[in-house]
Amino acid sequence: MEFIETVTNGRLTDKDRAAMPEVLRRFRSGNLRQAPGDNFIDSLINIVGPYFYKVLPLYMNLVFNRTLPDMADTGTMKVDTIYAAPVDEIFYGIGDQRNHYEPYGLSDATIDQGLNAGGRVKHNQSYLWGMTVADNKVYWCTNTNYLCVGGSAGLGAASRPGSDTSKGYMNNSWVCECESGIYGQTVHGAIKPEYAQYSDTRIPRIYCYDITTGSVQDITPSGGDYDKLLQDCQGLRSAGYHNGVAFFGGPSLYGSTSGQTVGSSFFAYDTDAGKFIGCKALTDIDGNAITDIRRWYVHNGVLYCGVRITDANGKDRGAVLRWYGDKTNPWQFKIVGWMANEAAELCVYNGYMYVGGWNTASLAVSTVVKGPKVPDNGLQPVDINATEWPIIWKYSDYDAHAIALRTTYTAGMQVWKNHLYWGTFNAVYVIPNIAAANRYTDMTSPEALCFYLGSVRQTSFWRLNTRDKVELLYGETELPVWDKPTTGKDTWTMKSTGWTPKFGRAGFGQPWTAYTWTMAEYGGDLFIGTMNAETLLKAVSVNPDSTQSQFAILQRLTGRKTGHEGFELLRMQDPETAPQYITTDGFGNGTAYGIRNLAVLDKRLFIGSASPLNLERHGGWHLFRLDDKKYSGIETPETPALGVFWRSNGGSFTFASATGENLNTISLTDLQGRTFKTVGIAQPSVTVNAGDIPSNIFIATVTTASGRWTFKIKR
Template identity: 40%
Template structure:
């Protein structure tokens, strides 16, 4: 859009005639003035002044006053005037808009040099900012969705927290009692929920199983996201969570003096749970860390697979990266029928390969498969593999490689009688298998051909940019006539690279780098001919142009030749970075996301972080009216855009992600992610969703809500009520119905000694809220 020459002359006249900056030496020249207005008119295609005003007042908070914002609105309107329009009726009496701005700048002590700096931001950053925020139209909200949502269980309050690195902090893995928490609060402390993610989830008969991780943003590497320029191992606390690293009281308990690995102390060993929907009993089935120390050396248990009564949990190694880990991944095998641990393994030798990561399990035609990352035994190259389970309860660790892909194998689906694998890597891809034989795939050699690609991240972004290299396949599921998937865009890595490259997050070059590489997740589908379609995503992406010295000179928008069927990436939400879980339920497709908006605000307020983070968070958040918390969407027709079921984590802003979706007894079970360990509604949650309008859904009364949490060790079964109400009676019966023990605890806690009890028994628990019954092999 050309700017009116009359306007330019008028602006220049106002600039040169006003003594706004205390002398001609501090005045910007005519070129600066023309460029300033040209940038606005060139990139504000909608003519909306809000982005411009928000951008300028974020970068220069002194202008964030009533007068300052009004002056900026006027100057924006002035710059946006059509060449043939002149000032128009709207500008009668407002010809002094620029003079008003300059006078205001002068009063605030902002000089011509400041305006020159502002112009640099306008040239380098503003175009990328406008690109990121424009045309972000969101799906509609299905307010009449018919879903009944219940909280099944929440990460327990498992630590008495008195402050950052306070020696009184006390970690209790199975959770604090109500009385213990009241005592902590009366002594000036508060409860902390270390559990971050429901990282793995699966179903078996009437039971739901899940596994967790703890304080995941305290993992090595994430410090550069939260504290750019400070990095890992410097303890910090913000409004949502805290990381104490090696200075925590727990570190001193769990690690010997001087142990360098105490920096991993926040990543407490993972927990495992089961929920019996018929009895209403939640059981902590975590094995002893002393008996199985490999669990101390993993980031958490990020996946769950179940077949023939065996529940597998698996997660990546703790130290260093997934690929260069000093320890392999960690796996647990659990007998779902007899409620016992079958064993723990590092899977360090599967067909001569070391398994270092694991993501998805799937039973296909009565065969259990799992996607893993492995290291080639001779080249050491990182590749992905599909493993098939040949074991049973007596031999749970009998796995073999049946397929290979060229990057870490992550997502797994079965569509059109083929297995599809989505990968993570610098070029992520969707790979397809040959047709699946009736008996399933059989073992292959480590140097066998890789499965071919049917989609890569090149499709969305032809140039090799940092933004593209951080894009990985996620959220994989078949539905009706298509295979659907999303991607993960870990934009926090862009922050650390900007800080390392430019020493700042808010210089013009650093902000341009961040906004130029910032991506929101695209959403795709594939038909039976392996032709793909982009449903949500960007049709152009910023691409850096380098000078002769290899420095970024400018950014250009590069088209990818695609069209987006329904809208921009992230379902229109700038803070959505992950399409994390997809699942079919009642013939509809449900899609869950990760929304980082509340984390960004918290990190921006971090007491030790770069103050530039707060500026960046405000810049990207100010025009985004998104409610904090994850989004859950539902598709009911392949030809219609999905609709939001919730945009705010079902009114819980602390729940930033839908990590897992499973179907159990006619309900959709949701496992969430949250880093808000210091918030009452923080920590992971397990939710159930049922469509009351659909006959296939089970009524609310047919699944018993949890009332008792149970944990056992070699000597006792420990019981506690979920809601803190008193247990009034406990009765223990043997297999033929004889009562062999009873007690009246009159407390929300109770223990059953196991020294003289063996075999299968029935435990009946009565509390102030109801009765529960559990079958236990004692």
């Protein structure tokens, strides 16, 4: 009865409800013949019948018979929040002139003032999109308002299927101002008027956390070409490090959408000198233009990265690049391998390089390809006519649903205990727009409900051995397939995948876990970070706007209990035993829907999260540190607690308390211990003029009531 009440969305009358027991009895018995004088029952059967025959089987397949992993024993673990996306705006309404963006974050006093004036806190930074470690430092880079990338064509517009979102839209959890935003009109629109549609995309930030001093520095470059490339950038999707150089790269913005890019932006940073070397669009690698980048990988002293390319012949495909540069000329890259998919994930296993691919115009299904055996001196350059690496697995080997093939991507590749593991990204948030294009916008219709329930996919989890034998660990034995593309009939058929999962159903048992986003080996165990799309589903389900009623129906049908939204982190300790959960709710933050990055430094696991819910109080990215004494050992010294954030402003430096407490004193000394300046203060942040200090390298000491932090600054 609850199922019928939900799918009919309040259309049943009291008389209908009173008759439903008889309707249900007939459905169970299979006797639907009309009895004399039962015209009302018969008409009610005609109304609810399609929900039983068409919708109910898909609903039961999606929701029932799901077994979740056990919770791990986390008694030896400690998780700390190192830093988080700042509140960088008070939002008053779409297009409101008072919406002012401050990339370094707002003070508590400014936030309180804005809230008292009727505004809402906003986190423009969404994802900790790229992360790498070097020496004693963690570097990361971000994107902003990810659901709004591409303006009205952004992913968030799927929450308003079939609607005109060009003037902006919002719900309780996020807002996209599109062409109405002040930032777009004054910044992007100054380049070209039509670029005002990118109002929600701000310059991405780059940060450095020094584990020896407990300080975080915003190292985002500015001026000249840096400003130009950063502004024309969707965000910095990747970070990699080798031989004293950290790279940050991402897809271009102007002329691009969230799914199709026309260029890229790359930035090189000297980690020893603590300064940027330069930036470049990489539009010419032997005549080929880089349009996207996702991962970097070091093997045997060689740095590689996987990219999407428009090649010299205009073909959209993927490639693996090898870095031949150094600090004096960091832009020396050569193509060492071609594939039809975008090269999204890469690693070396059993002596060969494997690449996980994303769909391109050349190949509209995701794959895993196998390159040649990697020689001791690394993979060598190839020309444009070189043979593309052979496919050893493709998603269509598992799923026959046409929509799923278009919206599923290979993700999260990692070598662990003599196997190669990977997962999939099943982009469920694009289903509403596809549904609208097929005229399925009324979620009270059985056909629309079938389209949503039949198209939803969860992340699948795979591995292969040294003989390239592929094994499904989490997935489905059968999947619903839409018959219309092949037969013209708007029906659904359950079809065998040809696979039997070793541990359980797709999504690690969860109906809305859509992404195996990242993996890392820590303490000999495999850690797996996911994205939980239910966070988005809940966000658009609680709004009274009728255009979002379909999401409310889906939430009621398939949602778990409130409080279980947020990313999952799993740990796998034995290849023959199912993984266990470390958290199922984003470490207590349900708005954090995914773990984008994992990295190990100093026997600790650093976790970079993602949340595009820019109006939520705890929205935006977070950087966590997980310390498990079982791995790190009691002899490992504690790293200082995060206390100070700082940035350079040319001839001055701004210092701020990371916890919001007042700073007491700041002193600046040279390397010989001579004190040049001491400042006494009683506020959370201060800017100190250092233009009169003769030394280019000096020591800053910052004190608060709770601690003392000392670190080196290079001018």
